[in-house]
Amino acid sequence: MIRIAIAGVAGRMGKTLVQAVADRADDARVAAGTTLADDPQAGQDIGLIAGTGMLQVAASTSLDSCADSFDVLIDFTSPAATLTHLNACRRQKKAMVIGTTGFTAEQKQQISDAANDIPIVFAPNMSAGVNVSLRLLALAAKALGDDVDIEIVETHHRHKKDAPSGTALRMGEVIADALGRNLDDVAVYGREGISEERDRKTIGFATIRAGDVVGDHTVIFAGNGERLEITHKASSRMTFASGAVRAAIWLGDRSPGLYSIDDVLGL
The missing domain is CATH 3.30.360.10 (Dihydrodipicolinate Reductase; domain 2)
Structure with missing residues (x-):
């Protein structure tokens, strides 16, 4: 059972990711999630935020504070937020699935450097x-x-x-x-x-x-x-969310490295 954290659980994609993990109840579960510090839904149950029903997991405003709860982080937020989460995952030795877009060449290099220490699936599209x-x-x-x-x-x-x-x-x-x-x-x-x-x-x-x-x-x-x-x-964000959850489960036992969806799909 892979314990998955989701960045930005109050956003459109974050809610869809929670739903996608809930659909994989046999091999994955939502174990943590984050919101912005000033989000009124901070501290609320992630399942209630996403509309999937109570999960008994509260949304946190800091990834470090819930690092012991998860194995893999899925992040579709923004370049700046993703890099902050990347540094936290690197410190805590947690795997990461990155679906965020809009990175500069320098920011992409930071992701490549982090992959020396943790396993990362990085793809602009998880479909x-x-x-x-x-x-x-x-x-x-x-x-x-x-x-x-x-x-x-x-x-x-x-x-x-x-x-x-x-x-x-x-x-x-x-x-x-x-x-x-x-x-x-x-x-x-x-x-x-x-x-x-x-x-x-x-x-x-x-x-x-x-x-x-x-x-x-x-x-x-x-x-x-x-x-x-x-x-x-x-036609649905669930296409990307399901692909990201599949990637998170695939990362469960991988060594540090930078992987693509091709790797996950066996292409």
Whole structure:
């Protein structure tokens, strides 16, 4: 039985994660959770906060204060909060699943450094479908090569702060790697005004923030006379939450290291 802690239990994703763990009652349980210090729900039962029923576990405002209660932390909060939790897990020798997006290169390096001491699954998207689509994107990029224009379009709810999404950026990285390019050199983030015609070696990104869309990603490979589109649409946050819980259970007996969802899925 893996004892799981959830960061930000009062948030949209935090509540969904509590529900996802509750669905795995045979091999995992919610053992701890955190809220912001000024959250009115701090100290309340995590199950009541998430709407799953009483769990007899109170939400804490400090991860260190409940470190003895859990084995793995799942974190989908914000870059700054995640790094604070990362340092706490590193001190306490606790495993961590990180689904937060929007990290800088320097912040990603901090995660890599922490993986020398604790096991970490770090992925911008915990969905099995998305990670299968990454394999398809690499295949399409290698097959179509320089004969197509490549554009990535992503849509998320109006509350999402980082853009493009971590998943869209990961898709771009996979495609660029397959083509022997560096994404930093070829990425184009939005188009405006009058400029030269499109450079075929570039990879374009378009971002939409609207309504309550959980997450849609489409990669377009457009050539002369035909167009291939690979799309993934998430209709529920439970998709990501279930993947994260699966990763937390998988981490239960792992050695320190930085792992991906590919590792969890055996890809």
